[in-house]
Amino acid sequence: DGGITQSPKYLFRKEGQNVTLSCEQNLNHDAMYWYRQDPGQGLRLIYYSQIVNDFQKGDIAEGYSVSREKKESFPLTVTSAQKNPTAFYLCASSMEGTQPQHFGDGTRLSIL
Amino acid sequence: GQQLNQSPQSMFIQEGEDVSMNCTSSSIFNTWLWYKQDPGEGPVLLIALYKAGELTSNGRLTAQFGITRKDSFLNISASIPSDVGIYFCAGRRNNKIIFGKGTRLHILP
Numbered sequence: 001d002g003g004i005t006q007s008p009k010y011l012f013r014k015e016g017q018n019v020t021l022s023c024e025q026n027l028n029h030d031a032m033y034w035y036r037q038d039p040g041q042g043l044r045l046i047y048y049s050q051i052v053n054d055f056q057k058g059d060i061a062e063g064y065s066v067s068r069e070k071k072e073s074f075p076l077t078v079t080s081a082q083k084n085p086t087a088f089y090l091c092a093s094s095m096e097g098t099q100p101q102h103f104g105d106g107t108r109l110s111i112l
Numbered sequence: 113g114q115q116l117n118q119s120p121q122s123m124f125i126q127e128g129e130d131v132s133m134n135c136t137s138s139s140i141f142n143t144w145l146w147y148k149q150d151p152g153e154g155p156v157l158l159i160a161l162y163k164a165g166e167l168t169s170n171g172r173l174t175a176q177f178g179i180t181r182k183d184s185f186l187n188i189s190a191s192i193p194s195d196v197g198i199y200f201c202a203g204r205r206n207n208k209i210i211f212g213k214g215t216r217l218h219i220l221p
Contacts, residue, residue, distance in 0.1 A: 004154075035211075042116075042200065042211040043155075090154050097207040100145050103154030 003027065006091050006104035013078065013085060014112050021076045021107045023091030032074035033092040033101060036060060043090060049074055050097055078109060086111050118201050118212030125191055126220050133199060133215040134185040141203030141210075144177050144184035149198045149214070158199075159186070193219055 004025045013019045023032065031050050035043040045058030049068040063082025068074055074093075078085045088108050092101035118135045125131060135144070143162055147155035159170050161177035161184060168175055174187045184203075188195055196219050201212040 006154075040213065042118075042213040045209075092154075098143070098204070100143075100157050100160045101209065102157060103147075105154045106152070108152075 004091060004093055004102060004104035006089075006107050008107060009105070011107055011109045012112050013109060016080045018077055018079050019109065021078070021089055021091075021109070023074045023076065023104060024072055025074075025091075025093045025104075026072060027093055027095075027102070028071070029093035029102075030071070030096050031094045031099075031101075032068065033094075034058075034064070034066065034074070034076045035090040035092065037088040037090055037106075046076065046089075085109055116201060116203055116210050116212040118215055120215055121213070122216040122218065124218045124220055127191060127193060129191055131188040131191055131195070131217060132185060133201075134183060135201035135203070135212050136183040137203060137210075138182065139203075139205060140181040141205045142181075143204035144175070145202040145204070145209070146173075146175050146184070146186045147200045147202065149200065151197070155200055188217075191217075191219055195219060 007022045033048040034046040044060050046064050047066040049055035052071050055068050065077045088106050090106045091104045094101045116135050116137050145160050146158045149155040159175040164181050166177040172189045198214040198216050200214045202209050
């Protein structure tokens with residue numbers, strides 16, 4: 001089945017560590033996105049990529065980094081510079097920027 | 113910046129009741145989207161609206177794109193227990209999508 005796969009489902013980080021969240025899609029979508037969701041809040045855009053080897057900062061990019069070396073993959077690294085990383089992270093993709101986004105099932109990141 | 117005001121923030125209803133929620137903005141949007149999120153999962157697209165005045169149904173769900181292009185509503189008829197969750201609206205303008213903060217739907221036994 002086509003879809004978006006995020007892994008792991010749960011992730012724990014120690015202070016000062018970088019961690020990488022995986023997002024893979026087999027929908028042949030050009031555009032991919034990373035969002036952060038906090039309780040009672042809407043989704044806030046971290047980074048997005050409209051095409052391979054290109055990506056743009058979203059509204060809350062500080063403390064995060066991404067890469068887009070393959071069309072199917074858009075990993076997100078939460079760096080030690082992100083002081084409040086505990087959140088639910090959602091990856092999404094769309095055929096292109098004007099089409100509705102489809103979401104993965106998320107990764108919940110917690111600090112030990 | 114652009115903001116979407118989604119209301120109500122939460123709703124408590126009896127099974128079988130109809131539900132109505134809406135999103136408003138001071139900005140014009142080209143597309144309105146409605147998503148549902150179950151606990152611990154990603155949002156799932158329910159309805160996409162592309163034209164002012166458009167009224168679209170998906171089973172018991174009906175959504176409309178406001179004539180002013182600044183608002184949208186979602187109705188759920190004859191609610192059932194599996195309707196429980198968080199409903200998000202999203203508006204798209206200039207290739208940017210803005211999400212509302214969600215309406216949490218609770219169904220009383």
